Amino acid sequence: MDSSKITERGRLTRQRIIEATGEQILASGIGGTTLDTVRAATLTSKSQLFHYFPGGKAELVREVAAWEGRQLLEAQEPEIHDLGSWESWERWRRMLVEYYIARGRWACPIGSLATQAATTDSELASAIATTMRDWREQLADGVRRMKAAGSVDSSADSQRIATVILAAIQGGLVLSQPERSAWPLEAALDNALAPLHHVATTR
Known part of the structure; x- marks a missing residue:
């Protein structure tokens, strides 16, 4: 939907639907999230949902993915564009x-x-892959800045280290979920950053 044609009130309603859907997907998955559950959570009508998301659930889920991707990267500002020390x-x-x-x-x-997109929506899977690549590239840029500053050895594989860090984040969160504790995520991140420290220079 062309957001430029939506009123401010409509924009707020649309965003509220996106955020509520995001929470439902996080709790119940894409399969467990339906337009009926979204309607109940947001107190909106079927006609409202299709007004803001003419493509139905598929379009709504794609909008959730785009919003979540922006939120994730913005939460790491401004450090994600530094990481030079x-x-x-x-x-x-x-x-x-x-x-x-x-x-x-x-x-x-x-x-x-x-983990769910590949079997449900190839367009969604492609958008998520782009978000992951962007995230990985920003982390890799940080490793490159460390190399340029002489803080880590020039032989450090920036892409590989960034990939290990992303994998650790995802795995750490899986382990943190049943524990309801931050320590598995923190431990995973510490181990993920270990390769970076391993190639640190003495300068």
């Missing part, structure tokens, strides 16, 4: 744990969608 990496780590745990989100919305 050990202090910046440590601040980024704290911010990421805060984003997930303090909000009571014991799973990664993007990671959760990624």
Whole structure:
């Protein structure tokens, strides 16, 4: 839907629907989220849902994925665009744990969608893959800045380290969920950052 044609009140309603749907998907998955459950959670009518999302559930889920992706990257600002020092990496780590745990989100919305999207919607899967690649590339850029500053060895594989960090985040959240505790995520992140420390220079 062309958002430029929506009134401010309509924009707020549309966003409220997106956010409520995101919470339902995180709790029940794409399969467990229906337009009827969304209507009940947002007190909207069927005609309203199709007014804002003419493509139905598929369009709504794609909008949720886009919104969650923006939220995730914005939560890591401004450090995600720095990561040129050990202090910046440590601040980024704290911010990421805060984003997930303090909000009571014991799973990664993007990671959760990624595990379901391939079998439900190829367009959704492609959009999520793009978000993951963007995230990985920003982390890899941070490793490159560390290399340029002489803080880590020039032989460090930026892409590989960034991929390990992303995998640790997703795995750490899976383990944190049943524990309802941040420590598995924190432990996973510490181990993920270990390769970066391993190639640190003495400068």
